[in-house]
Amino acid sequence: MPQGLQPGQKLARGVARHMRALGYATLEEFVPERGLRVDVIALGPKGDIWIVECKSSRVDFQTDSKWQGYLDWCDRFFWAVDLEFPTELLPPETGLIIADAYDAELIRMPGEDKLAPARRKKLVHKFATDAARRLHSLRDPRPGKDGVFLSDTIEVTQTQS
Amino acid sequence: MPQGLQPGQKLARGVARHMRALGYATLEEFVPERGLRVDVIALGPKGDIWIVECKSSRVDFQTDSKWQGYLDWCDRFFWAVDLEFPTELLPPETGLIIADAYDAELIRMPGEDKLAPARRKKLVHKFATDAARRLHSLRDPRPGKDGVFLSDTIEVTQTQS
Numbered sequence: 001m002p003q004g005l006q007p008g009q010k011l012a013r014g015v016a017r018h019m020r021a022l023g024y025a026t027l028e029e030f031v032p033e034r035g036l037r038v039d040v041i042a043l044g045p046k047g048d049i050w051i052v053e054c055k056s057s058r059v060d061f062q063t064d065s066k067w068q069g070y071l072d073w074c075d076r077f078f079w080a081v082d083l084e085f086p087t088e089l090l091p092p093e094t095g096l097i098i099a100d101a102y103d104a105e106l107i108r109m110p111g112e113d114k115l116a117p118a119r120r121k122k123l124v125h126k127f128a129t130d131a132a133r134r135l136h137s138l139r140d141p142r143p144g145k146d147g148v149f150l151s152d153t154i155e156v157t158q159t160q161s
Numbered sequence: 162m163p164q165g166l167q168p169g170q171k172l173a174r175g176v177a178r179h180m181r182a183l184g185y186a187t188l189e190e191f192v193p194e195r196g197l198r199v200d201v202i203a204l205g206p207k208g209d210i211w212i213v214e215c216k217s218s219r220v221d222f223q224t225d226s227k228w229q230g231y232l233d234w235c236d237r238f239f240w241a242v243d244l245e246f247p248t249e250l251l252p253p254e255t256g257l258i259i260a261d262a263y264d265a266e267l268i269r270m271p272g273e274d275k276l277a278p279a280r281r282k283k284l285v286h287k288f289a290t291d292a293a294r295r296l297h298s299l300r301d302p303r304p305g306k307d308g309v310f311l312s313d314t315i316e317v318t319q320t321q322s
Contacts, residue, residue, distance in 0.1 A: 128186065136187060
């Protein structure tokens, strides 16, 4: 079991693995606009955008007052929950994924509500920028900004100072 | 000094740092189409795309028979070289960046040759997908495919088998 992940993050891990198998590239904790943060955003081979919200418990779902705001930022919207979750709580028009930390399965495909082209373009651009920046931060962390993950970098920092 | 990097990769590291400071997100070793691999691709805040080829020596430049093929995949094209490089060899209409492993400086801004919208869209989509997949491979490597980078994952693999 991956250490230090919250229950929702474990679901997100399984979801991301399944999405990868479906040919979708994913980012976790993506911010489509200020004040909104989605658990998983997935970009498909044809530019289609899915959002998956991971709910680890009934309370986690019932205290989420923001999810309807996510519908405007994707072509399809899904919930990801574990096997224990009372799925009858979830709106029937939304997608359903059953997940654990290791994998997931798409149970119910929701209808598609296509993004306007300008918004899709903006989202794909932000997805690209965020993904590349996160990758860059891991590859070459800025001391004091990204944290230091790689021993190489510690050495570089020492050499420079 | 980062260990194990080739001279060209050290230049790419400095270039990526400078691009980040300019607000561009970068990916290294990006493949715009089969048979072409660019050293650094940079995506700007307005969707503009730059390509930077890193040349560590005169020979490295003179044996590159592919660079003109890169012009079709960006709005602006640059060379990145170190201070020792004989820059008079480089075509004057191309961009020039002086770099080392730690930073870079943009010396000559080339003219812009704008990508067609369909090609830009395709490139940004591939940039997004590649960046997210690389990030995912680091975050959650698939044993035997991505290699194993994180001790968490070793544990997961052992638990699953």
